[in-house]
Amino acid sequence: MKQITFAPRHHQLTNTRTWTADSRWLAFDVRPSGASFTGETIERVNVESGDVEVIYRATHGAHVGVVTVHPADDRYVFIRGPQFPDADWQYDFHHRQGVIAAQGQVRNLDAMDITEPFTPGALRGGSHVHVFSPDGQFVSFTYNDHVLHTLDPKRDLRNVGVAAPFGPVTPAGHHPREYAGTHWSVLVSRTTPEPTPGSDEINRAYEEGWVGNDRLAFIGDTLSVGGEKVPELFIVDLPQDEQGWKRAGNAPLEGTSASLPAPPAGVAQRRLTFTHDARFPGLLNAPRHWVRSNPQASAIAFLLRDDKGVVQIWLIAxxxxxxxxxxxxxxxxxxxxxxxxxxxxxxxxxxxxxxxxDATSGTVTYLTSDHGNPPSGDAVVWSPDGRYLAWMEEVDGFRQLWVTETGQ
Incomplete structure (x- = not known):
């Protein structure tokens, strides 16, 4: 194993798609550890030479982070906080956006419209943890809503959405914080503030992962019969064409002043796991993990405790x-x-x-030993050629990036 960054600052990997397609560069941001979102640059490091390049530098008081890379092209998508933040509009879950950097240009991924009448294809809040689909055409994200947060923060439920390449979307611009976006963005999950105990209803959708290019799996928080939170695995089938993405179901795609944006027609979430009666019910929130499908889209992996209480990887079709x-x-x-x-x-x-x-037998092989500090649990990411695994590890008080060869 080898350390590849050495500057006395934090280097933060996102949980997936941090490598360039040629397996030569790792993209990262420079946020401090923890919840602080104060990084000003998106950068990348060459895993062979150690050379570091700045991909994007924030301006006008904005901050950036949580970068992922397109599977084939030299494109990077990441969170940008508000430019010119002020007392009324600062960085928060419902005040951030996705931007894409490519060929020296930066464009807004999602549009923002927070004044009625809302615009179909635009969001009314903040998107985050943006990940390209395997074919690079779509971008998934999690979402929080400014409109409902202003009405009642308890109604600002986290959801999962997708930015589809059927824009641009240009709101009327009745508010100075509104802006256009290159993609058509919609929510694909459904939440309710008070799920019926014992039902498939959820009040939070999060930690999503692509299942091929036309399905998205995520964790949804259900309630047990006794009213306890039980995270379960859910999946949605996505529209197959542009018309499907733009066709509203039984509620407006853009939402209303009192309701969240709704999924397109035909997008219905299905529950895949039923752990309420297990000895240790619910998918794990700690360690934090994102559900992940194999490249063949035939198995979805997630973390769940076994009957002994040990956190294991489980698979489901x-x-x-x-x-x-x-x-x-x-x-x-x-x-x-x-x-x-x-x-x-x-x-x-x-x-x-x-x-x-091994994905068939479950046999474990250790690839490293003698760590100076425990590897971070935030991200362990394969290079596209399968030769390397990358992770973060603290050195002299700073998170540095490391890689090891995998032998595969």
Missing amino acids: PDGSQLRQLTHNESDIQSAFNWHPAGHSLGFVLDNRIARC
Whole structure:
């Protein structure tokens, strides 16, 4: 294993798609550890030479972070906070946007419209953790709503959305914080403030992952019969053409002053896991992880405790069949994880070491030892050629980037 960044500052990897398509560069931001969102640059480091390049530098008081990379092109998508922030409009979950940097230009991904009449294809709040679909055509994100946050913060429920390449979308611009976007953006999940206990209703959708190019899986918070939160796995089938993305269902795509934007017609979420009666119910929020499908879109991986209370990787088919426990470790998996680009193994942190497991047998192989500090659980990411795994590890008080060869 080798350390590839050395500057006395934090280097933050996103949980997936941090490598350029040629497997030579890792993209990162420079936020401090924790919840602070004060980074001013998006950068990349060459894993062979250690050379660092600035991709984008924020201006006008904005901050940036959580960068991911297009699977084929030299394009980067990331969060940008408000430019010219003031007392009424500062960085927050519902005050941020996605932007794409490519060929020296930066464009807004999602449009913003917060004054009625709202604009179909525009959002009314903040998008974040943007990830390209495997074919690079679409971008998933999680979302919080400014309009409902202003009305009642308890009604600003986190949801999952998709930016589709059917823009541009240009709101009328009745508010100085409104702007146009290159993509047509909609929510694809449905939430309700007070789910019926024991039902499939959820009040939060998050930690999504692409299942091929036309489905999206995510974690949704259900309530048990006793009213306890139980995170379960859900999936949605996405529209197949531009008309499908722009066709409203039984509620407006753009939402109303009292309701969230609604998914397009035919987009219905299905629940895949039913763990309410398990000894340890619910998908894990700690370690924080994002559900991930293999490249073949035949198996979705997630973290769940086994009957001994140990955090393991489990797999399920997109139709809800073939649920099985993949790993049978004696100790908890400690991190988010990702699939090898060929789909035959997964990488993660186990026993404070970088490890991979066979996707069929669950056999674990350790790839590193003798870490100075435990690897961060935020991100363990394969290079597109499968040769490397990258992660973060603290050195002298700063998060640095590391890689190890995988032997695959």
